[in-house]
Amino acid sequence: MATKLLPMWPPANVEAVCKVLASTESPGLSGSEITRLLKMINIPDVSPGANKRDRLWSALMTKQQNNQASNCIVRFITEAMSPGRYVQDTARFHELKDALNEPLALMALRVNDQGQVARAAGASTLDEVARLAGRLKTEFNRRGIHPEIVKYCEEEIIRKSLFHAVFEATKGLSERLRQLSKSNLDGAELVDFCFSVRNPPPILRINPFVTETEISEHKGFANLLKGVMGTFRNPPAHTPRAAAGWTITEPDALDLFSMLSFMHRRLDGAVVTLRP
Known part of the structure; x- marks a missing residue:
């Protein structure tokens, strides 16, 4: 034939x-x-x-x-x-x-x-x-990216606008903290408000916050949040992309989304103690 x-x-x-x-x-x-x-x-x-x-x-x-x-x-x-x-x-x-x-x-x-x-x-x-x-969405599914990330940057993911997807996903992390803590703060001030150890227990706890190891992990997680916000949110927010020369590759963006997924998963199980 x-x-x-x-x-x-x-x-x-x-x-x-x-x-x-x-x-x-x-x-x-x-x-x-x-x-x-x-x-x-x-x-x-x-x-x-x-x-x-x-x-x-x-x-x-x-x-x-x-x-x-x-x-x-x-x-x-x-x-x-x-x-x-x-x-x-x-x-x-x-x-x-x-x-x-x-x-x-x-x-x-x-x-x-x-x-x-x-x-x-x-x-x-x-x-x-x-x-x-849907290349990025396919990779998201393979990596098990947290739904909270997709919620804030789905359109940017579809269009493969990595610059804006990273920006929106990082903003989504701040919004998650505000929703949990009932705060209107932003950036490092928001993280300090949520995770401060000066007046125990902190408003947000990712572990029982009893042993030195748990307290150290709690502080490290707060620093990790600040680092991600300072690296991936603040530069795009304050300077036009072309002027700043701020770019991100697809592998780096996917690694960041995996990191944000880790953060959201820890927040999934966080204990909230709201102040009067």
């Missing part, structure tokens, strides 16, 4: 896929991996001297043009995303899958958990692409 010919992909969509697969940063394929995959599925390497992205784009576009079908591109993605290649590095598989699903969404396609290109809900705008791909 003859193989069904799939419609050709627009050059811009092929380029977007190649940018993901041949990214110079993790989780992109290495040059040797691209060479091996092209040879495996009989796609001529027409530009061997070009950089990875241009080399892959030239190979796939030339083969697609010759065949008048996109089967070669689908085959390459399927071979590249074969789960067996990622047994020792499952995180790389998921990163590649999530990244590929952004450009594929424009063609109503996606890479499924079996590494195959499958039909999916289509997108016509970049906002729809972000919502359908």
